[in-house]
Amino acid sequence: MAFKLSVANEATKKTLISQSRRISSYFQPSESEYVSKAVYPPILDLSREARKERKIETIAQNITKLGTVEEKLVELNAPKYYGWWSLNLNERAISYNALPFTQFSTRTCLVNELPSIYNDVEAIALKSLPAVKDKLKDLILQEFEYVTQRTNRRGETKTTATEEDRCSRNFIPLLNRLLVNQLSLQNEDLKTTEIDCNPRLEAFWSCGGIEPDKILRKVREKNEKFLKGKVDDPIDRPIQYYGTPCLSMRHNKPLPQLLDRNSGLSVEGTVPSWNLDPRVMGYKYKHCRATNVPGFWPGTENQHGYMSILTRGYLKQREYQLTASDNQDALHVQAILHSFAWTLSQACYLGFGPYTELTYPISTQTIITDGQNYSLSAYQLNTCALYDKHSGPANPFRNVCYSTNEMKLYDIIENGEVKGFNDDLLKSLIKFYLIKPVEPQVNMRPYLSPELYISNVSDTERRKKVEEGFKHLFSNRPRHILKEEIYHWEKIYKIDHDTRPMEKKKRFFDIGGKAPGMKRMDEFNPRYVPKHMRNPPKKSRRGRLPVQPSIKL
């Protein structure tokens, strides 16, 4: 029905019409708006599993998208203010029969020999063997026969393990110096390697495919409506590794790859299956930060690992705490964990990480020794993203660890002589120092912006904020306000039995708040700034005019 204007004056009628037309517009469908074939958004699977998987993938993508190394590392910590409730693995605390779990959690297949890459330097190694042998014999005599080692330092508890470690820590740098001096003519790259003594090595990753614990199972059983029949679905477990190798060497060029990433053992190697909670092995969970530190800070020039040498004093402790019967397995575990952690943390500095898959392999070499016994291993990291389904058959890659059994360099020292010297072992030791780093053929940092590190970012505010946050997080200091806990009496008299109904409800479990462990990193009260120092200063309400409308009429 048309609307009739009942206006007497014709002029006012005209102006009114013109005004109403001013605010109306003629609908004109443009030609370009239509396409010949309709394109619809993808049909998504709305089941719980699919939604969950998509959620994890978006988290992984968000981390991958970030431009600098520090931002990626901080983002890993973002969901947890007090750190992840993660499995703590230590270089020197290895459980009994830990090999299957270690192989599963690092997705590593184990080969009990050294790779074929070392055959290429066989001739040079044989040539330089006699010269090295004499000097090494002298060194062994000096360290283990002539000099009385000062085994413990002030404040250090003296155990058999620390005693042996102290001896090894004196010997290993000397051994390294000898081999570098002798072999730097054959391998020029040794001259430019950088050496760290007792560096800090930490690595964090998330491992999927582990069965839920009792508490989670109980929660799922309660939520019967949505989780019927899915009570035992596997979950991810964050894992944090701490270690200190005795010595590590790094170079500005990466090591050559030990084997092809897309064929052979890298794809077909066997990894033992495992789904139990790792606590059955005697390992512990703890709230800790997700830290990836390969022994140096982001932006260092030489950031490709060449070799690391570890001590094995903990085996002495293990002998009476557990057993000496599986020491060989423990050495394999130590080699796998160290190599995985070191290569993973290096990968994090190259823009990859526990949620970003590698695009090329990273390799490293490891020696475990106490001066007399040696186990040599070479490791190639093919995959580092092991979250969710990537720890299972969905991931085509496996990491490969070539590790020898322990071998004796000499049998005994008698009357100032080293007896039963093992030439073969020394030869393989020399070969480790003769492998030459190669110039990379691929883009080493495909997931980083051209700035690479936060220190190169020109935006002052962002740079300052991220840098401060990163340094604070990676110092591993506890938060200023510690995590709230439920005291035992509260569990009994307030939660389990409501015996204090009249008490004021203040605690987080009284008021139905979030559990403190679930607090996100951005959920905190901002720092208190006195009123007079605020920018802009907070004005007193007294004498203030009523709010003026911003629209001008």
Next chain:
Amino acid sequence: MSTRIYPAFKSGNPKLRVFLPDFWMKLVKPSHTLLPNQVQFVVSSQMTKLDVKQYLEKIYNLPVIHVSTYNRMGKTKTAPNRYVTKEQDEKIAFVTLEKDQKFTFPEIYGNNDILKEQDKAMKQTKEMYAQKTKVNISKQGVPTWFSH
């Protein structure tokens, strides 16, 4: 090895002379999935890890590698008069044997059909009782035969 008080010896009544040691171990069904070479026990709370190890090694000749223990708090209950009571605490021990050892908790009752039937019958009676009491919900405490 015992702190218990025995009845005084009387000749002709040897039945009462039972040896009740302080150290005892009870093999229990594992509370969560363990490795095949692991066993769970409830032990007397005075026993230490070393005691558990010695007990199994010396008496049963088992190859024990590692023992870990923890004290589990007894369950708390609200008594009818609204005060909280607690059951005894107990010490739980997880024993790791050598790799090649395997232990599965035995089925004590086996596949006994009679027991299953008994369970079924008990369940039914419980359900029936629940239904009956539901009818009388407005007059609780009054016997079901009371019609007024």
